[in-house]
Amino acid sequence: MPLMLTSTAFADGKPIPARHARDADNLSPHLIWSDVPDGTRCFVLIVEDPDAPSGIFRHWGVFDIPGGQTELQEGFGSKPSGSVRFARNDFGAHRYDGPQPPRGHGVHHYIFRIAALDVPNLGVPEDAGVEEIWHAARRHMLEEAELIGTYER
Template identity: 55%
Template sequence: MALTLISKAFAEDQPIPAKYARTGENLFPPLAWSEAPDKTRSFALVVEDPDAPHGTFRHCGIANIPAEWTALGESADTAPEHAPRFYRNDFGQARYDGPQPPPGDPPHRYIFRLAALDVPTLSIPDAAGIGVMWAEAKKHTLEEATVTGTYQTR
């Protein structure tokens, strides 16, 4: 079987509830995965909006998710010490920042990409952004799974 990724907060290609938006409570939506490859030693996650006006916009990047984990709960940025590491998003913050498409835009897609990695950690400088983290993660990716939600600012 292949790596799968789901969210209890929204179904594939369905709207993401407002509480997970940057203009709402800005909570990280719960995610769960299964069927990771046997050689998985950690996971990395990126949240991207490919419909942003100036190209793909990255809302969240997390690396060093332990291989034994099968989920990230709501508000994952409150995880305990020695937990996964957040990287600077395109808002300039090392955290999750939810959907915030421009008013009047049609619904944007938000793609949550989970990569199963063959290394236990990624060694990336603190100042690095999501792009640097994801490029390094791609070098070690065994398999990737996605779940996509939509959001429109009303």
């Protein structure tokens, strides 16, 4: 089976609960991945909103997740632990910042993407942005999976 990404907070294609929104509790959702491909040495996870008025907006980037890890607990996005690192999101912060679409802009889709990599770490600068880490990850990708949540203000 291919790599799979799920959440206990919302089902694929369904609304993300308000507690995970930036203007509420801003808690990253519990995420679980399974069917990890052989040879995986680390993971990269990003969250993007392709419906943002200015184009793709990147809310979170997590990298150097150990290859044996298969989940991130709810609220993990406020502070990394161990070897795990956070990229700079488009708000300018190194953390999870949840959905915050403009009021009245309609439903936005938040794409959670995880990639299994064949290297033990990504080797990017400390201040790397989400787009930069995803670009670097593509060179080492074994498989990727996505989970889409929606949110509207």
